[in-house]
Amino acid sequence: MLIVFVRTVIIYIMVVVLMRLMGKRQIGQLEPYELVVAIMIAELAAIPMEDKAIPLIHGLVPIFTLFFIQVCISYINMKSLWFRSFMDGSPSIVIRNGKIDIGELTKARYNINELLEQLRVKGYANIADVEFAILETSGNLSVIPKSQKRALTPADMGIDTGYEGLPLPLILDGRIQYDNLAEASLSPEWLTAELAKFGIADSREVFFASLDTQGNLFFQIRKER
Amino acid sequence: MKLFLASTLIIVVLVVVSIYVTHITLVNINQFRFELDNLKELMNAGQWDEAHDLVQKLQKQWNEMQDWWDLYIFHTDIEGIEVTLARLTSFINSRETAAGLAELAELDMHFSHVYRTEMFNLQNVL
Numbered sequence: 001m002l003i004v005f006v007r008t009v010i011i012y013i014m015v016v017v018l019m020r021l022m023g024k025r026q027i028g029q030l031e032p033y034e035l036v037v038a039i040m041i042a043e044l045a046a047i048p049m050e051d052k053a054i055p056l057i058h059g060l061v062p063i064f065t066l067f068f069i070q071v072c073i074s075y076i077n078m079k080s081l082w083f084r085s086f087m088d089g090s091p092s093i094v095i096r097n098g099k100i101d102i103g104e105l106t107k108a109r110y111n112i113n114e115l116l117e118q119l120r121v122k123g124y125a126n127i128a129d130v131e132f133a134i135l136e137t138s139g140n141l142s143v144i145p146k147s148q149k150r151a152l153t154p155a156d157m158g159i160d161t162g163y164e165g166l167p168l169p170l171i172l173d174g175r176i177q178y179d180n181l182a183e184a185s186l187s188p189e190w191l192t193a194e195l196a197k198f199g200i201a202d203s204r205e206v207f208f209a210s211l212d213t214q215g216n217l218f219f220q221i222r223k224e225r
Numbered sequence: 226m227k228l229f230l231a232s233t234l235i236i237v238v239l240v241v242v243s244i245y246v247t248h249i250t251l252v253n254i255n256q257f258r259f260e261l262d263n264l265k266e267l268m269n270a271g272q273w274d275e276a277h278d279l280v281q282k283l284q285k286q287w288n289e290m291q292d293w294w295d296l297y298i299f300h301t302d303i304e305g306i307e308v309t310l311a312r313l314t315s316f317i318n319s320r321e322t323a324a325g326l327a328e329l330a331e332l333d334m335h336f337s338h339v340y341r342t343e344m345f346n347l348q349n350v351l
Contacts (some may be wrong), residue, residue, distance in 0.1 A: 021228060053300040061239065068236045075229045 004049070007056055011045045014060060018067040022074075031088045031137055037070045088137040095133035098146065108135050119143060164213060171209035174222065184211060195219070246297065247343055253290055254340045257283065261333050265326065273320045280317050284310060298339060306335045 018041070022034075030038060041063055048059030077084045092108045094101055094115060105115065116127065118141040124130050129149040134142045154161045168180040176188055194217055195203060203209075209219035260283055267276040287310055294303055309332040316325035342349065 055295065055297050055300065057297050058299075061243075064239065065236065068232045071229055071232045075226075 003052055007052075008049050010056065011049050011059060011063075014063060015041060015045050018063065022067065022070055033073055033087050034070065037066050040066055091137055091142075092135040093132060094135050094141075095127070095130050098128070098131055100127070104135075110135060115141070162214075167210040167212040167218070169208070169210045170217075171203055171206045171219065173208075174204040174206060176203050186211075244345075247345055250294075250298075250343050251340060254336050254343075257286065257290075258333060258336050258340075260286075261329060261336075265329055268317070268322055268325055268329070271322075273317065276317050280314050284314060298343070302335065302339050302342075306332065306339075309335060 019038075022037070044059055044062050044066070048054045048056055073087060077087060092101075092104045092110075094104050094108065094110060096104075100112075100115070105112070115133070119125075119127060119130060119133065122141065122143045124143055124145065129145050130143055131146045132144040134144075136142055168177075168184050170177055170180055170184075170186075170191055176191065178188065181188060181191060191209075192203065195201075195206065195209075198219070200206060200219075200221065205221050207220050207222045209217060211217055260279065264276055264279050264283070267273075267279060287306070291303060291307070309328055313325060313328040313332055316328055
């Protein structure tokens with residue numbers, strides 16, 4: 001039993017490290033070849049994990065080989081447009097200028113119900129509101145609505161808006177984020193002084209604190225006092 | 226690029242080590258099977274003391290090989306060899322020709338099976 005435990009730990013660490021090295025795309029939206037790698041790795045990891053008769057190396061070598069192939073394909077994908085289109089396919093424009101392209105739908109083996117469902121998921125109940133719909137290589141549907149049907153933006157209204165950057169987390173789970181403080185050119189003393197204004201003596205009492213681009217400090221303490 | 230180079234380096238090392246390990250395994254099997262042939266001749270000639278010495282030598286040789294084989298050979302194959310070798314040793318100690326030769330043939334078959342499965346050829350790849 002201890003052997004199975006140790007084998008599981010080793011394989012888990014190996015798979016996590018390799019999936020991490022394969023990059024963020026591997027976890028989120030998968031291209032066909034990435035999906036194949038993910039499925040195969042899952043299968044290869046499970047077999048030597050539960051069967052002690054199979055040497056661990058018989059699981060690790062194919063997993064690493066798949067990782068190597070994936071890295072090679074990603075690398076060639078970056079360099080070659082032809083190879084990228086061969087491996088990933090190309091996006092299909094299934095609605096073009098407000099008209100459903102039946103040929104493209106058939107080619108992608110995507111039926112009208114699936115198209116309508118995906119449009120509804122994207123918030124377009126009426127197909128007449130859609131100018132373009134593109135079936136991406138990852139299988140997602142991107143929708144570009146007709147200009148009259150898209151959400152109103154400040155630019156449409158001619159309203160000038162100020163710059164909105166990313167709020168910087170300054171305290172996470174009671175721990176001061178010194179890197180973010182330095183990025184905002186602020187010191188821990190400044191943060192302590194700001195918190196003191198609200199009667200907080202110790203930054204560890206704060207669960208989360210962030211600073212927005214307007215200089216407003218938002219915070220939430222761990223427990224209501 | 227670093228990841229690509231590092232993984233290429235590791236895979237090259239892996240392939241080279243695999244080729245070397247396969248070669249060593251096949252050489253060891255050939256040597257072992259050669260000794261098994263010698264053992265067969267000794268048993269047929271009724272030279273039991275020599276057969277006993279040789280089987281002890283083979284047992285020692287196998288123990289050394291097994292430590293490495295555990296890493297990459299299916300454990301069921303290793304168990305098969307282990308059990309047959311133990312039975313062969315026992316039959317040689319009790320000087321039973323027929324049973325001993327049967328075990329010897331089985332042991333040879335086990336090694337032949339590992340040899341066939343470890344050899345890099347199109348048959349095994351497919």
